Amino acid sequence: xxxxxxxxxxxxxxxxxxxxxxxxxxxxxxxxxxxxxxxxxxxxxxxxxxxxxxxxxxxxxxxxxxxxxxxxxxxxxxxxxxxxxxxxxxxxxxxxxxxxxxxxxxxxxxxxxxxxxxxxxxxxxxxxxxxxxxxxxxxxxxxxxxxxxxxxxxxxxxxxxxxxxxxxxxxxxxxxxxxxxxxxxxxxxxxxxxxxxxxxxxxxxxxxxxxxxxxxxxxxxxxxxxxxxxxxxxxxxxxxxxxxxxxxxxxxxxxxxxxxxxxxxxxxxxxxxxxxxxxxxxxxxxxxxxxxxxxxxxxxxxxxxxxxxxxxxxxxxxxxxxxxxxxxxxxxxxxxxxxxxxxxxxxxxxxxxxxxxxxxxxxxxxxxxxxxxxxxxxxxxxxxxxxxxxxxxxxxxxxxxxxxxxxxxxxxxxxxxxxxxxxxxxxxxxxxxxxxxxxxxxxxxxxxxxxxxxxxxxxxxxxxxxxxxxxxxxxxxxxxxxxxxxxxxxxxxxxxxxxxxxxxxxxxxxxxxxxxxxxxxxxxxxxxxxxxxxxxxxxxxxxxxxxxxxxxxxxxxxxxxxxxxxxxxxxxxxxxxxxxxxxxxxxxxxxxxxxxxxxxxxxxxxxxxxxxxxxxxxxxxxxxxxxxxxxxxxxxxxxxxxxxxx
Amino acid sequence: xxxxxxxxxxxxxxxxxxxxxxxxxxxxxxxxxxxxxxxxxxxxxxxxxxxxxxxxxxxxxxxxxxxxxxxxxxxx
Numbered sequence: 273x274x275x276x277x278x279x280x281x282x283x284x285x286x287x288x289x290x291x292x293x294x295x296x297x298x299x300x301x302x303x304x305x306x307x308x309x310x311x312x313x314x315x316x317x318x319x320x321x322x323x324x325x326x327x328x329x330x331x332x333x334x335x336x337x338x339x340x341x342x343x344x345x346x347x348x349x350x351x352x353x354x355x356x357x358x359x360x361x362x363x364x365x366x367x368x369x370x371x372x373x374x375x376x377x378x379x380x381x382x383x384x385x386x387x388x389x390x391x392x393x394x395x396x397x398x399x400x401x402x403x404x405x406x407x408x409x410x411x412x413x414x415x416x417x418x419x420x421x422x423x424x425x426x427x428x429x430x431x432x433x434x435x436x437x438x439x440x441x442x443x444x445x446x447x448x449x450x451x452x453x454x455x456x457x458x459x460x461x462x463x464x465x466x467x468x469x470x471x472x473x474x475x476x477x478x479x480x481x482x483x484x485x486x487x488x489x490x491x492x493x494x495x496x497x498x499x500x501x502x503x504x505x506x507x508x509x510x511x512x513x514x515x516x517x518x519x520x521x522x523x524x525x526x527x528x529x530x531x532x533x534x535x536x537x538x539x540x541x542x543x544x545x546x547x548x549x550x551x552x553x554x555x556x557x558x559x560x561x562x563x564x565x566x567x568x569x570x571x572x573x574x575x576x577x578x579x580x581x582x583x584x585x586x587x588x589x590x591x592x593x594x595x596x597x598x599x600x601x602x603x604x605x606x607x608x609x610x611x612x613x614x615x616x617x618x619x620x621x622x623x624x625x626x627x628x629x630x631x632x633x634x635x636x637x638x639x640x641x642x643x644x645x646x647x648x649x650x651x652x653x654x655x656x657x658x659x660x661x662x663x664x665x666x667x668x669x670x671x672x673x674x675x676x677x678x679x680x681x682x683x684x685x686x687x688x689x690x691x692x693x694x695x696x697x698x699x700x701x702x703x704x705x706x707x708x709x710x711x712x713x714x715x716x717x718x719x720x721x722x723x724x725x726x727x728x729x730x731x732x733x734x735x736x737x738x739x740x741x742x743x744x745x746x747x748x749x750x751x752x753x754x755x756x757x758x759x760x761x762x763x764x765x766x767x768x769x770x771x772x773x774x775x776x777x778x779x780x781x782x783x784x785x786x787x788x789x790x791x792x793x794x795x796x797x798x799x800x801x802x803x804x805x806x807x808x809x810x811x812x813x814x815x816x817x818x819x820x821x822x823x824x825x826x827x828x829x830x831x832x833x834x835x836x837x838x839x840x841x842x843x844x845x846x847x848x849x850x851x852x853x854x855x856x857x858x859x860x861x862x863x864x865x866x867x868x869x870x871x872x873x874x875x876x877x878x879x880x881x882x883x884x885x886x887x888x889x890x891x892x893x894x895x896x897x898x899x900x901x902x903x904x905x906x907x908x909x910x911x912x913x914x915x916x917x918x
Numbered sequence: 919x920x921x922x923x924x925x926x927x928x929x930x931x932x933x934x935x936x937x938x939x940x941x942x943x944x945x946x947x948x949x950x951x952x953x954x955x956x957x958x959x960x961x962x963x964x965x966x967x968x969x970x971x972x973x974x975x976x977x978x979x980x981x982x983x984x985x986x987x988x989x990x991x992x993x994x
Binding site for chain 2: 328329331333359360361362363366482484485488489492510511515516519520521522524525618619621622623625631655730731732733734735736737738739
């Protein structure tokens with residue numbers, strides 16, 4: 273018989289890791305609070321497993337907690353499998369005790385037991401099980417130990433009356449009043465907290481009892497009592513030496529900048545070789561395919577359409593995009609799994625405070641470096657709606673991985689030093705400064721938004737700094753290449769084929785001996801020139817709306833169609849094409865600005881619409897970065913023009 | 919004395935949380951209840967936010983929030 277298992281637990285206790293182990297699926301995991309924002313469903317033989325967003329409590333106050341609380345209280349499932357971080361049992365028990373008020377069908381899974389040894393902690397699982405009257409299984413999802421036992425326990429589970437917490441006599445009296453209603457003890461408690469019954473309210477008030485205070489006090493006293501019985505530990509070891517350095521007032525921020533620099537350095541420099549290799553390989557392949565197609569006597573126009581249209585854009589996208597992504601994603605995932613991101617948020621919170629924004633926005637920005645869609649979705653970890661909107665609207669300011677290749681190629685073409693080693697350092701430094709500028713502008717715009725469209729009071733902010741956890745290197749590398757890289761690449765490939773077709777049509781269909789693209793780019797050219805770009809560039813950004821990765825390839829395609837003699841055999845020749853089309857250092861700077869600040873890609877826009885369910889905020893998310901990009905480019909253009917007069 | 923007054927590595931016991939029930943609930947979720955032992959572990963470079971050890975976890979809250987949490991001294 274099928275069994276439905278609801279997987280719940282505090283944020284960042286390894287639910288998704290356990291879910292992946294059980295279902296052999298690949299939900300993305302990370303060592304920070306709030307990674308899972310939606311319910312994921314997976315299956316192991318007869319077990320249907322629902323991975324719910326992490327929650328501290330069943331009394332929700334954020335969007336993602338609501339999902340879980342609703343599911344546990346009203347949803348259909350056979351067993352609630354509660355995952356606890358064995359190293360923080362006391363706080364985790366809060367959720368356990370609350371869940372036991374909803375249902376007797378609970379299996380308790382203590383995860384991360386492998387870390388207990390390090391912390392010199394011993395937990396008496398049998399006693400814990402006999403106190404709570406539910407099965408207690410110790411596992412280490414990371415090392416896949418204890419999983420068989422867990423599956424066996426889930427399959428053989430028999431429901432029996434579980435442990436119920438004793439509240440203060442007054443609260444228990446109030447619970448009694450609901451005895452004729454067919455609702456769980458938890459719902460009765462929730463009714464008392466929410467104050468739905470006036471008599472109860474005034475009764476408790478007359479006794480000077482605040483229901484939530486009294487109830488939570490009872491729950492935590494119980495947690496402390498249970499932990500004092502079952503947990504033996506030598507000493508608290510929450511503090512970590514690494515934290516002292518990473519969050520130190522002198523070394524903290526420089527170290528984070530250094531980490532950023534190193535990641536970028538490895539991604540950029542490391543990517544250039546495979547990129548060149550792919551380029552030349554695809555070019556050789558092109559000649560070969562061309563020959564084959566000619567030999568089977570395909571009409572010239574079709575060969576041209578297939579090779580100069582589809583093949584060209586597709587292979588460019590792959591050669592410039594795949595290498596940096598395949599390097600960046602694994603490194604980023606390693607840092608994420610280790611637990612660096614919350615420390616970044618901790619270090620930067622002072623700035624976010626000054627901008628009336630939430631410190632967790634730093635986390636959404638980090639995710640945005642990978643992909644803005646993920647950044648926008650993860651804004652759910654921010655409780656206040658106002659601060660969440662600020663984070664969503666400004667997320668596209670962080671250049672995502674899809675825009676890296678474009679930035680890299682422009683930088684490496686136009687900022688060249690003779691000394692090779694120095695050159696690569698300078699290139700990476702320019703790239704890093706672009707990211708730092710994007711962070712500064714994010715902060716400034718966040719501040720402006722909180723003074724204008726998104727006025728409001730600051731509420732409260734808490735950030736959990738999880739323990740550092742050694743990631744499983746090989747698994748992270750394999751997974752991040754197969755899940756993240758291939759998925760993002762697939763999207764770019766899917767988009768680049770129709771884009772290739774459109775460009776080919778636009779460049780090959782002509783009216784009055786001029787191609788359609790000629791007219792289109794001419795219309796846009798005057799505006800393009802004002803902001804230091806040109807019509808072709810603007811056209812490429814419009815065609816690149818579905819995926820930023822194709823902006824540069826599309827742009828080169830259009831340029832090439834104007835100068836048919838040119839053909840690209842390697843990266844270096846891109847420079848010639850650009851210079852023939854009147855590119856100067858000014859164009860390059862404006863281009864860099866515009867790559868970072870234009871409109872978010874179509875997938876990000878759809879996600880923003882979904883997350884905000886508001887056309888207004890979606891439109892603002894479109895026009896704000898565009899406006900900033902135009903203004904900055906305009907300023908650069910004016911400065912350069914003035915300078916040329918002097 | 920409030921939470922913000924703690925010096926690094928100094929411990930205290932939570933006496934009172936002066937917040938409306940909504941924010942109180944969030945603090946409860948993180949394990950902040952009356953009588954809980956709490957220790958200042960880290961100070962962010964900007965000094966506006968500090969991380970505290972509470973119930974075996976490390977929770978960062980901003981100073982303006984910490985000011986509303988009253989504590990009493992703790993001697994081991």
